[in-house]
Amino acid sequence: MADWEVIIGLEIHAELLTESKVFCGCNTEFGGEPNSQVCPVCMGLPGALPVLNRQAVELAIKAGLALNCTINGTSQFDRKHYFYPDLPKAYQISQNDRPLCSHGMVELSVGDRKRQIGIQRVHLEEEAGKSVHVGDSIISSEYSLLDYNRSGIALVEIVTEPDIRSAEEARLFLEKLKTLLEYTEVSDCKMEEGSLRCDANISLRPKGSSAYGVKTEIKNLNSFRAVQRALEFEADRQRRLLQAKEVVLPETRHWDEAKGMTFSMRSKAKAADYRYMPDPNLYPLQVDEAWIESIRQNLPELPDAKRDRFINDYDLPPYDADVLTTSRHLADYFEACVQEVDEPKLVSNWVMGEVLRWLKAHELEIESSPVAPKELGGLLKLIQEDVVSTIVAKDVLSEMFATGKSAVEIVDEKGWRQISDADSLEAIIDGVIAENPGPVADFQKGKTKAIGFLVGQVMKASKGQANPQKANEMLRQKLQK
Amino acid sequence: MFSSMTISQLRTLLRAREVSAEEVVISVFDQIDKVEGDIEAYVTLCRSEALVQAKRADALLKEGNAPDLCGIPIAIKDNISTAGLKTTCASRILDDYVPPFDATVVTKLKEAGVVIVGKTNLDEFALGSSTENSQFHVTRNPWDRSRVPGGSSGGSAAAVAAGEAIAALGSDTGGSIRQPAAFCGIVGLKPTYGLVSRYGLIPAAPSLDHVGPLTRDVRDAALVLQAIAGWDGKDPTSVQKELPNYEAVLSEDITGLVVGLPKELLDNELDPEAKEAIFGVANVLESLGARVEAISLPHAEYAMASFYLIASAEISSSLACFDGVRLGKRYGEAKDTTSMFMKTRGQLGIEAKRRILVGTAILQEDNYTTYFVKAQKVRTKIREDFQQAFGRCDVILSPTTPTPAFTLGHKLDRPVIMYKSDVYTSLANLAGIPALSVPCGYTEGGLPLGMQIMGKPFDEATVLKVGHLYEQQTASERRLPQKEVKANG
Amino acid sequence: MELSLKEMEELALIARLYLTEEEKKILPQQISSILDMVHSLETVDTEDVEPTIYPITGSGVLREDEILPSLAVKDALANGPDIVDGYFRVPRIIEEEYES
Structure with a gap:
């Protein structure tokens, strides 16, 4: 088993949080009536022309900066040609030779090791429409229905170097990436709505070898867990083939979540030729240093910096700092609460414990917590002042979640003040x-x-x-x- | 009659209320009723809508604050999108397509008060030089019905020449405005790339496509250009520039202006009568105070190859969207999408297929550099030729076409020979510079000849001025085709 | 470049073009002769020459991120050849190459 080294590279597509689409003014809001958020441009009606959305460029640059990329002063839009009914012009406007951002790096903590994952490129492109398959699956359905509301939404494609060495690392990388894109408000990263998607390339090679083996591409990875499971399965499948002296075919494989296996979709023996060409309608995108600098200045504190600050300023254990900085909103919640109660570890225990537990049980995000940081602070102060015991405090918090009342109100109403005299x-x-x-x-x-x-x-x-x-x-x- | 007048003549009459817009429109439709059976310039006629627009124009004229082209009947090439009005590109694939939006040039013409007569015939998707590639019908040259009107804006040129419209819009990818204008004895202008919005022009090759006017004289070309030019936020290649008053500059003189005669465009392959005509023009311009100098465009001979390779690559991409999903007609039964795409797109004419296949071949990774990038590099050399030439001269004079209008069916089976007739015109598309075709005499057989005046980027004013002065100087020699039509018929 | 019928059929498949028997007869030679035009360009020295993608030197305009009205659904669907429940309908989607 130890003879093989696993080589993984990821391609991630993230929808950008713009109000309007990348090349036209249609609304990007999720869930509209079919074909109600379309215009001649995003429907690919002949004669309509693309006009680039400034905010899409800005968000892509933000993503690039968060991933430590070089932002290229000049980048080029290209047409990527293929026929598919969800692709209105039969080409996708993308960036091939000259992407907006390149040569980035993300640092991961894997166990107690630090790992650096190279980012090959971050480029801007447009989203395709959505096809609804009538029937059980794409293969068995007799026809499909097309909705172009998603067509033309701004996307970044993020491509890593083949630097990832295990399925677990792949998952950790994606978690880190999601955190970064959320922090910078580049994307809402909702995998369930398709605003974050991931394809994975994986190959194996004998340990110590520097040449790459034959890789397969895995599609239909709908959650971070799926990414890890699929890559574990695929690494195992390839390992068994190689150990049996059989060949790995270069192909695209589909992850079946229910069966827990990948299966072959199509052979890649003849690689698709997308007939890339520069889009004559779009002049090269020029991004000057001043623009990049102003975006850089306005970047929020990124998770690694925040984590270090939490450890240093609040004297939190690294574990607490890690958990609290997984989401910008969670970190903000924590800090707002510390403003009220100057005992960071107490706040950390409660936020990571009772608060997150309750939210998880009710499928809520921290930003929509019914108990605001200030209110939680009010409760923790009662603990500090010995007005309630920790045990009673838990009941108080439950009441706070349920009724929206303040801790003091609940304690008084219920007569839960601690007897200390x-x-x-x-x-x-x-x-x-x-x-x-x-x-x-x-x-x-x-x-x-x-x-x-x-x-x-x-x-x-x-x-x-x-x-x-x-x-x-x-x-x-x-x-x- | 009114139908044979120019915009400027009609403008005077309309403003003076000596004629109503309605009368002008009726006069044009009378002429259409007379000759359209022979000429077949139109794909769609808008008789009742035109009358409604004419009445609206008359109301504005009565108020006395009518816009510039108020009440002028204009024809639109059928590859320019018109909201609520069929836009077919003369292709079966689009024969029931009704765009939900107006091209910017159409919006601007409507704001200028024009009356839209109808949509004119063209080579399918503007691919061709004879209008014979229309999938609907052939259009005939009003000067000689056995000849082509040129193309791809053949319907627009024939309509204007035959009095079926006062002016028309065309598109020009490699000469598609200027060549039919020359063949039909009228004026055609391809403006500088970026001066006139392409939004709504159904593209053939976006880096070569232009929209421009076909008119009876140069003044009219200036008037229509004024109406359609200008920055458009919907066209990302549109240029923000202060526009001159194109009509006002026409009256300036050309003393001291340098006219370049490129030796490569006056070579032996040129029809002797066409060559003769150009030297005649040079003499007239000299007599008006211009200086004529021999210049060189050393890479002109490579224009055709560079043009066809680049155009084909872009065309293969532009026409990919006609897949039968969102618009157009779906042909044949299909159990899967690939088969549906193939059957639907299989309806395209042979010229479109030829260009798509060539374009598909050269965009493949293995051929991309040797074919496509090479052609683009030669394009750079051609642009540099013009930059050098315009260091020495103000305008460049050449024939518009190497021959007058050829006979129907003549070149259809020999694409490369057909493409050769675009040699003079495609240069200006490759370089993006303005180029005007103006009638400059007639062959012994009575067919019109055209000259081409090319100018510096965004210097339409000088190009129009030279054309106008030549036209004024030779006005007595101008003939009308309608007489020939009658004589022949 | 002499294009064989098979090569042309491959191109036609990539471009999703059904060709008639007659087109299959005449097109390979015509396409070859058009592609051969490139040979005339080989004599032009283009070392260190930048390819021209755009005829004039322009700079891209950027649009502000503002929502503009979309088409009314009925206008969006008006030209669709096969409309069902507000969607464009297509037959079974396949990605494999077409076997004729």
């Missing part, structure tokens, strides 16, 4: 001592563990409102007298 506690403790002569005797004989049982009884009698630390102290004092 000595007079009230003393009455409860005296009652517990009177009712539990056995454990009291045990403790006094030196079985110190019995104190735990007694504190529990105090909590029970106080309906969880007693301050357990205080109760413990007072019990010891009384029993040792």
Whole structure:
């Protein structure tokens, strides 16, 4: 098994978050009535001409900068020709020889190792329309229906160098890429809506060899998990073929999520010739240094920098910093909360724990959390001030999620304030001592563990409102007298 | 009658309310009723809509603030998109296509108040030099019905020459405005690339395609150009420039202006009568104060090859969209998309297929550099030739075509010979420079000859001025084709 | 370049063009002669010459990211040869090359 090295390269398509399409003014909003967001340009009606959207260029440059690319001052739009009913002009406007961005790099943490994945290019292109297949699948359906609402939406294609060495690395890379594109607000990266898509190239070679083996391309990867599973399957398939001295065919393979396997779609023996040519309608795209610089200046803090800052400024463990910076909104939530409660680790525990758990259970994103950072801060302050115990606080948070009320309101309404004053506690403790002569005797004989049982009884009698630390102290004092 | 007048003559009459736009339109349709059976210049006629537009024009004229071309009946080549009006490119694939938008030039003409007479015939998708590649019908030359009107804007040229429109719009990829203008004894202008919007022109080869006017005289060409020129945010190759008043500059004189005569375009292959005519023009221009100098365009002989290779590559790409999915007619039963594409596109005429196949071949990775890039590099050499030449002269004079109008059916089977007739005109498309064809005499047989005046980029003013002065100087020699039509018929 | 019938049929498939028997007879020779025009260009020294893609030197215009009205659905569909439920309908989509 250890004899083979896995070589993976990824091609990612991400839809850009522009209001209008890349070459026309049609709305890009998802989910419109079929063929209601189309015009002569994006329907490819003859005579219509493309006019490039400035914001699409800006977002592509942002993506390039986030991926540490060189932004090329001059880039070229080319026509990529193929016939497919979802491609209105029978060519896609893309960038072939001279992409907008090239030579980038993304750093990954794989376990405790750092890995650098090269980015070959980031280029601008247009999205195709959508075909709905009537019937079970594309193969069995007798006809298909075309909707061009997606046609002409701005895309970036991101191509990595073949630097990825395992299926796990591929998944980690995609997670990192998604984080970067979300941070920079280049794309919303919704795989379920198709705004982020990934194809993977994989080949194997004997360890120590520098030549590449025959690669296959895997399509239909609809989630990060699918990418990892498909690549694991495919690496295994190729390894078995090679070990059996059989050949790997250069082909496109389709990932079947349900069966958990890839199968052959078409042979690539004769590589597709897209008959690229420069698009005579579009002059080369000129991007001057000042424009690039202003985009660079306005880039948000990127996840790696943010993570380091969280570790240094807030004294968070690296794990917490990693989790909190996976999404810009999550990091913002955390920081807004720290503004309220100056105890970062406490905030981190609650955000990563209770808050994310609740949101996940309700399929919500952090940015739509019903409990705002300020409100969570209000709750954590009550913990700091011993007004509620951690246990009660969890119930308070549940109520906050359910009702939208503030922590203080809930605590007051429910009478959940923690009992810390000595007079009230003393009455409860005296009652517990009177009712539990056995454990009291045990403790006094030196079985110190019995104190735990007694504190529990105090909590029970106080309906969880007693301050357990205080109760413990007072019990010891009384029993040792 | 009104139908044989120029825009400028009609403009005066219309403004003075000596004639109504309605009367002019009726006069044009009367002429159409008389000759269209012979000429077949049109694919679609818009009689009732034209009358409605004429009445609207009359209302504006009455108010006294009518736009420039108000009430002028104009024909539009049928590869220029007209909203709500069939635009066929003379192709079966598009024979019921109704664009949901107007080409920018059409929008501008409408704003200028014109009345649209109809859509004119062309070689299918503007691919050809005779209009015989129309999939609907052949158009005949009003001077001699056994001859072609030229192409691909043959319908537009024939309509204007035969009095079936006062002026027309055409498109010019390698001479498709100027060659038919020359064959039909009228004026045709291919403007500088980027001066007139291509938005809505159904493309053949986008880096070579232009829209321009076909008119009875140079002044009319200036008037139509004024109406259609200018920056258009919908055409990314459109150029932002201050426009001169093209009509006003016509009256300036040309003393001291240098006219270049390129020796490569006056070689032995040229028809002797055509050559004679050009030297005659040179004499007239000299008599008007211009200086005539011999110049050289050393790479002119490579224009044809460079042009056809580049054009074919671009055409193969432009015509790929006709796949029978979103528009046009689907032909034949098909169980799958590949078969549907092939059967539908199989309806294209042989010239379109020829160009598509050539273009498909040279865009393949293995051929791309040796064919396509080579042709593009030679194009650069041709552009440089012009830059050098225009360092020495203000305009360049040549014949528009090597021969007068040829007979129907003459060259259809020999594409390379047919392509040769584009030698003089395709240069200006490769270089993107303005070029005007003006009638400059007649053959012994009475067929019109045309001269071509090429100018510096965006210097339409000088080109028009030279053409206009020549025209004024030789006005007494101008003939009308209608007489010939009658004489023959 | 002498184009064989087979080579031309391959091109026709790539370009998705059905050819009639008569076209198959005459086109290979005609296409070859057009492609051969390139030989006349071989004598031109184009070393270090940039190819001309655009006839004039222009700079691309950029559009601001503003939503403009789309076509009304009925206008978008008006020219479609086969419309079903607001969609353009096509027969089974295949990617494999066509076998005739």
